[in-house]
Amino acid sequence: MNSMEPILSIQNLRRDFKMGSEIVHALRGVSFNIHPGEFVTIMGTSGSGKTTMLNILGCMDRPTAGHYVLDGEHTEKMSRDALAHIRSRKIGFVFQSYNLLSRTTAIENVELPLLYNSRVSSMERRKRAMEALERVGLADRMNHVPNQLSGGQQQRVAIARALVNDPVIILADEATGNLDTRTSYEIMSLFQELHAQGKTIAFVTHEPDISTFSGRTITLRDGLLKKDTLNENIQSARHALELLPPPETFDEE
Amino acid sequence: MSPFTLAKIAVRALFRNRMRTFLSVLGIVIGVAAVITMVAMGEGSKKSIKEQMTQMGTNAITIMPNFSRRGGVQMDASSSNEVLDEEDLEALKNQAQYINAVSPLISSNGQAIVGNSNWPASLSGVSEDYLKIRNYEMEDGVMFNDQEDRMAKVCVIGKTVASNLFANTDPIGKNIRFKNIPLKVIGVLKAKGSSDFGQDQDNVILAPYQTVMKRFNASTDIRTIYANSIGEGYAEKASEEIMTILKERRSWTKPTDPFRVHTQEEMIKMVTSTSDLLSLVLTAIAGISLFVGGIGIMNIMYVSVTERTKEIGLRMAIGARGKDILLQFLFESVLISLLGGLIGICIGIVASEIVKNAMNWPMSVSIASVLVSFGVCFATGVFFGWYPARKASRLDPIEALRFE
Secondary structure, three states, X not given: OOOOOOOEEEEEEEEEEEEOOEEEEEEEEEEEEEOOOOEEEEEOOOOOOHHHHHHHHOOOOOOOEEEEEEOOEEOOOOOHHHHHHHHHHHEEEEOOOOOOOOOOOHHHHHHHHHHOOOOOOHHHHHHHHHHHHHHOOOHHHOOOXXXXXXXXXXXXXXXXXXXXXXXXXXXXEOOOOOOOHHHHHXXXXXXXXXXXXXXXXXXXXXXXHHXXXXXXXXXXXXXXXXXXXXXXXXXXXXXHHHHOOOOOOOOOO | OOHHHHHHHHHHHHHHOHHHHHHHHHHHHHHHHHHHHHHHHHHHHHHHHHHHHHHOOOOEEEEEEOOOEXXXXXXXXXXXXXXXXXXXXXXXXXXOOOXXXXXXXXXXXXXXXXXXXXXXXXXXXXXXXXXXXXXXXXXXXOOOOOOOOXXXXXXXXXXXXXXXHOOOOOOOXXXXXXOOEEEEEEEEEOOOOOOEOOEOOOOEEEEEHHHHHHHHHOOOOEOEEEEEEOOOOOHHHHHHHHHHHHHHXXXXXXXXXXXXXXXXXXXXXXHHXXXXXXXXXXXXXXXXXXXXHHHHHHHHHHHHHHHOHHHHHHHHHOOOOHHXXXXXXXXXXXXXXXXXXXXXXXXXXXXXXXXXXXXXXXXOOOHHHHHHXXXXXXXXXXXXXXXXXXXXXXXXXXXXXXXX
């Protein structure tokens, strides 16, 4: 991969919503590139347009104007099906509320994205899901259903699910929003590990301390890019975890 | 996604809501079972009617004097002034091409007496061909011959007569007295078993028609002539031909026909069309319950789609196309209806057997009705599952994911 070529490039991105007779400008012309191997946090208060941005980056929504090129493909004019295809091959999603299928085992949840890729056989599907679960350290929980797993474990399964189709970018939407500090740091440490292994990650959050774990922070405000700074002093989530006082109650297992 | 994977997902989703699935399936089960049973009932009665009619002889044609009017009064056939006679019989025998057997039927009612026993029977004067026309077969002895036994005092009797007059003895060679004239029994007919329209077809005494004409009735009038068309489908041609021959002989010019010609085919058609209508009505009623079952599926699929909006959103977010979601839900509804269809067919067949044995109703479950039911079930699943599935496939992933 040529690190000079951006994996993701947006130019003058706009998104308007019609709310009755009013037009709301959620994004008013945002441009930035993300290069392979970057770990970027996208910050912003609510109403800043970061959710809209994430939806467009995740190919679930199309911009009103502007350009969005993901891994060499122009997505602005794509059909619903074509966007679904991009999502299935190039994007890994991690949600705030995990969004695992209930009463479905961890391994089957991880296999899910590959079901929509007819080129992957069921044998390979299982093998890749197993590998993804190993990467997030949950190989021994493969046959557990979500309500038998803790929040942190559920989010790990969700991360495994985002890894299984080997996406060009992982998009995380407030992925630590439902977790306590300790578990948040554990998840961030996992993201840092994946980053160290070469994964490109875009992490949407409104918590400033989360952004200290990433290499670059993009801040949005009122639909405009306010700041785009490289982080000189990247914190180690593992280290932060060690600094936390030991958990006073019993372990979640 | 492969059909196998889709089926697996559908089965799992249905298993999750066992009670709900059971109730939707039940709706289809009742519908299909009703259709199968009703069709079996209709087909069964049609079949049994047809069987009875064919026993009488499928190709039989009856020729009788027409009703006539005298001064505006509708007269019945016996007071008609047009009668058939032996020459008509000969003409039909020699000229008609679409018939291969002709026999008059001359009746004389009375009591048949043998020794101390007597039995009310009708003496029928017929020709040899009568057996062929009415599908009678000889069991014992011989049938009289038109030429040799022209006015002979001989007769051939049916099983009912034989058993009532000659309880345990062989009737062949014995005499039956009918209106004081002794008739020698030369043959016994094979039993035809069931009777049609309440008439016992085995309660007959057949004698040469000349014998009955001259010895019993003292009249050369022939009330009825039976004929046999040369095969199935020729009945209409044959009856037209008969009418033409009879009219020509009389130089008939009046607008009304002198005789009535009935074909058994007509009768079968008439009776089966009645039972066709009956089975159509029954099937339609049963079909309505299948339709209601289908609405049940549609309802439950809508609920299911709404309930699983978030799941749909997730599946779309990770790459499912609208088509994938559509197929997923369509598989579920088709699975419900096919499962219902399968169980319904089994129950329908069992119910038909029960009705057949317990109520002695002729039932006939046809392979066609089973296959059609199964096909209809598939169509029901697709038809009623289509709109909910399409609704699911058109959801916006962002909205769907936000759904709580």
